[in-house]
Amino acid sequence: MTVPDNSVQGNKPVPTADGEAGLSILKGLARDRSLLTAMKAMQDELGNIFQITMPRFQPIVVAGPEFNRHVLVTGRDQFRWRGDSDPVVKLLRHGILVEDGEDHDRLRACMEPAMRRSPSLDHIPAMIAYTDLVLNEWPDDGEVDMLVEMRKIALLIFLGTLCGADFKAELDTLWDPILKAIKYISPGPWIVWPEIPRPGYKKDLDKLDDYLYGLIRRRREEGGPDNDLLGRLVHASDMDDELIRDQLLTMLIAGHDTSTAMLSWALYLIGEHPEVMAQLEQEALELSNNDGKPEGSAWTEELLQRMTYLDQVIKETLRLFPPIHVGNRFANEDVNLDGYEIPEESRVMVSIYLTHRDETVWEEPEQFCPHRFDRSQQAAGERRPSLAYIPFGGGPRNCIGATFAQIEGKVVLARILQRFELQLSPGQKVRPYMGATLEPRPGVRMIVERRNQNREREL
Numbered sequence: 001m002t003v004p005d006n007s008v009q010g011n012k013p014v015p016t017a018d019g020e021a022g023l024s025i026l027k028g029l030a031r032d033r034s035l036l037t038a039m040k041a042m043q044d045e046l047g048n049i050f051q052i053t054m055p056r057f058q059p060i061v062v063a064g065p066e067f068n069r070h071v072l073v074t075g076r077d078q079f080r081w082r083g084d085s086d087p088v089v090k091l092l093r094h095g096i097l098v099e100d101g102e103d104h105d106r107l108r109a110c111m112e113p114a115m116r117r118s119p120s121l122d123h124i125p126a127m128i129a130y131t132d133l134v135l136n137e138w139p140d141d142g143e144v145d146m147l148v149e150m151r152k153i154a155l156l157i158f159l160g161t162l163c164g165a166d167f168k169a170e171l172d173t174l175w176d177p178i179l180k181a182i183k184y185i186s187p188g189p190w191i192v193w194p195e196i197p198r199p200g201y202k203k204d205l206d207k208l209d210d211y212l213y214g215l216i217r218r219r220r221e222e223g224g225p226d227n228d229l230l231g232r233l234v235h236a237s238d239m240d241d242e243l244i245r246d247q248l249l250t251m252l253i254a255g256h257d258t259s260t261a262m263l264s265w266a267l268y269l270i271g272e273h274p275e276v277m278a279q280l281e282q283e284a285l286e287l288s289n290n291d292g293k294p295e296g297s298a299w300t301e302e303l304l305q306r307m308t309y310l311d312q313v314i315k316e317t318l319r320l321f322p323p324i325h326v327g328n329r330f331a332n333e334d335v336n337l338d339g340y341e342i343p344e345e346s347r348v349m350v351s352i353y354l355t356h357r358d359e360t361v362w363e364e365p366e367q368f369c370p371h372r373f374d375r376s377q378q379a380a381g382e383r384r385p386s387l388a389y390i391p392f393g394g395g396p397r398n399c400i401g402a403t404f405a406q407i408e409g410k411v412v413l414a415r416i417l418q419r420f421e422l423q424l425s426p427g428q429k430v431r432p433y434m435g436a437t438l439e440p441r442p443g444v445r446m447i448v449e450r451r452n453q454n455r456e457r458e459l
Helices: 019-032 035-046 065-074 087-092 101-115 117-122 124-135 146-162 168-185 202-222 229-234 241-272 274-286 301-306 308-320 402-419 453-458
Strands: 049-051 060-062 141-145 326-331 335-337 340-342 347-351 420-424 431-434 438-441 445-450
Touching: 035 049, 035 060, 035 431, 060 065, 065 326, 065 335, 065 347, 087 168, 087 241, 101 117, 101 229, 101 241, 117 402, 124 146, 124 402, 141 146, 146 168, 146 241, 146 402, 146 438, 168 202, 168 241, 202 229, 202 241, 229 241, 241 274, 241 308, 241 402, 241 420, 241 438, 274 308, 274 402, 274 420, 301 402, 308 402, 402 420
Parallel strands: 060 347
Antiparallel strands: 049 060, 141 445, 326 347, 335 340, 420 445, 431 438
């Protein structure tokens, strides 16, 4: 162990990897080309707090329930989200994700009601309809890339349900600008050199801005619901178009990209485990009889609650591959974290990925095991500690779209399983990629076969 250069004397120094341990970690990083692998090796060697010591980039990484509790709950006022040199701030400007204090609380109070459970349940028929728009274009028997297809569905659902926009005609035009915006805020050389020029983005990002400003203008001129996300923002007396744009872009990028990752990983994992696929298919098909009612009308809250195994699969997917795998904070002051001194202005990374693979909390944490979330099988007294499972963050600033996303995940996955038989395409190698979210790269190729047409008409 070595004492970091910025440590404060009189407290325990944050551990760093050096000597033989550091060399082993570097070899693993070179072999797998994955910072996640290196971070897991550092956790195994050093514990749930350590410092990465790269030139010009020396964040302190924390994981596990106790450290999470301090950063996210009890000591949250000692940290801020906003780092003005980060591209995410430059792109989202004053979006809710990168605002602190009263500004964040004001935005949250305005936006959160649009994504609570009741309005999210009301969107189920639309979620099904948008999913079907994409599924109708799949081959009867062929191969599709689920990473691409889930992004289409997530975009249509977000803009259709929360902004009242028919995005189908815009998919081709704005596909590249959206991907460019995601790339703009993804990890890259800017982490080490924030001043590095980044040409090639302006034209695409301007197209995205033009679309969002158009949505705002039309809602102001033509009216519309005042209780969806766009309506709540437009009707807020203290929001101009610039600030509304910041919230829409924040929710568009963060909201759809996280759903894309969650759905894609879920399909990959169930494709890898045929026994899980079979049980999910049985559950989805048993609940698919609509008794002749209009499309989607039988999908109620009670029906969703009966999809217990699908709920376990989604939760386990989020454990293994949380879309937002790390939360960035900056220390507002010198912070004593369980005896470790965190100097003011340090970047602190709350690793959700490492928290979810902590062997002191999770049995066989690298294994995909949906039944670990089966409440009926959890013995009394074996409950996991709070903040050991935080796919949507924790504390007062947990994700405002968590409920919406979980309902969306159930609806989309169940609908796919009702309409298609699936299997992974052979020979592909999928790895987690640290973009704006933790997504499966290079994609999730699956062979799809449309179910019996008469049966499908009953769904």
